[in-house]
Amino acid sequence: MGGEGRPRIRLRAKVPLHRSLLVRLLATSVMIAVCSVAATAWLAARTTSSAIQQEQGQLLSSDTEIYGTLVGYAAVHPDWTGVAPTLRRLAERTGRQITLTTQSRRTIAASSATSAALPTRASAVVDPLRTDPALLSGGATDRIDPRAVGPYRLTAAERKTLRVWADKIFSCLRATTGAATLTEEPSGRPSVKLPDSVLDGSFVDQGCGLDQLATPVPTEIKPLSRLNTMVNDCLELRKQPGVKVGIDFVIRMRGNAQPAQTCLDTARRDQLSPYVAPAALLYVTTPTGAATTGFHFTSANTTRIAGVAGLVLLVTVAVTVVVGTRLVRPLRALADAARRPVEEHQRVPVTTNDEIGYLAAAFNDLSQRRERVEGQRKAMVSDVAHELRTPLSTIRGWLEAVQDGIAASDQALVDSLLEEALLLQHIVDDLQDLAEADAGQLRIHPEPLLVRDLLDHVATAHLGRAETAGVTLTTRTDGDPELSGDPVRLRQVVGNLVSNALRHTPPAGTVTLRAHQAADHVTIEVADTGTGIPAEDLPRVFDRFWRAEKSRSRRTGGSGLGLAIVRRLTEAHGGTVTVTSTVGAGTVFTVRLPS
Structure with missing residues (x-):
């Protein structure tokens, strides 16, 4: 007992740095940013180099005018004898050095008299009978230049x-x-x-x-x-x-x-070959003889690229830190609330409408349900102790009186003790039924049955008690509904409702059992003209050990488990039970079971 009053001290474990969500998020973002910048720079460099090499190698992607003009010349001339003026005009317009050679690299004509070493690969092959579709747009599918008519x-x-x-x-x-x-x-x-x-x-x-x-x-x-x-x-x-x-x-x-x-x-x-110029190699170079104008990263360009990459990295890190901090803050609040003692039932504020907000709302809901369950558990323990203590105290008191010679052990005493034992057994049986239902072990044995017979059987069993209480007990069935269910459990369901109705109906009142068939279910109603239940108490009607009388008196109340058992047995049959009530007018319990 002495240790229960001490405050419990909880040590907050320090999260290792490498397992921190913020650190992992930051590290991942930095890695992604570094990889993205590096990959982008590498891809841009490779793409540029590839484009330059393609231009230097076999395609004249930017100078289609040169290629198209020379192909047109070859299409209408049987040889390259007079092509030199055309080359000079093209060179003046494009600022390029243009050279035509045979397939064996023997010079046919050049735009400039000064000769320079030609590149190892030609810019294109000028052949009007086999044009390059990449350089001559709008050509025929057979690659024969339409200007070659022969x-x-x-x-x-x-x-x-x-x-x-x-x-x-x-x-x-x-x-x-x-x-x-x-x-x-x-x-x-x-x-x-x-x-x-x-x-x-x-x-x-x-x-x-x-x-x-x-x-x-x-x-x-x-x-x-x-x-x-x-x-x-x-x-x-x-x-x-x-x-x-x-x-x-x-x-x-x-x-x-x-x-x-x-x-x-x-x-x-074959037919056009004598009318067109033979295929020739085309070399397009700079005036100095280079194959193409090379592109080189200067120190200024390198510094600029590095600066942009560093700026992108810095911005990425800053944004990641801000986002990560905002992300981790509510998570830390949730973790702190979860580490609090169970008795405190801590809540956390819901400040966002995203996944973190949903998590906080779910945590608050879980905490509220835990608080409610904890209260119900404490109340149930108290209720069970109270319900069992009364009959046990009565039995013990009378036995001690007989033992001390104060009371005589006659038939009346035995009947009284037996009544208390039966009440105790009834409470224990009800608790066992609820325990089996909670554990999912409540077994039912369904069989076809007539609802009319079920109601008549229950009414007959409670007729004597109704007459004693001065209450009229009637049954009314529309049609002849049938369903498949456990007859013993269903009699227990309807019997508990009838017993509860008789208990709360004054003399000269009525209790009515009604049943009718719907499309896919059977509805059983137990209606009384009793005192009714206040609206604020209706949600608790099916709670265990709940009674309308707060004093827990047994003069008008049972064990407080009957309606809880009704709900469990109805759910075991796949049905539902609801209640409507008006204070001073009466109460109607409605059981819906699948037909």
């Missing part, structure tokens, strides 16, 4: 004739469709194009003669015939069916057209 170049007379036709067709299509464009191909052949929105399944040429422009003219007939022969010879070697190529050089066939397209591309290159 034997298909029309005469002036043919161009004039086709132009007259094209103008008429263009005017007609503009009038019928409202959308058409007239262009001229490098060979001199006019072309009328319609947008994709017009060229659908419903388009019909209303006499404009659009197909007339697809008819070869005399200049095109011979080379086109030769081209078809070359294509079909190629397909025959591959054991593929023959095709007919039109003046638009498009393969129209069902099935796999790839072999025919390959043969067509090869035949066109």
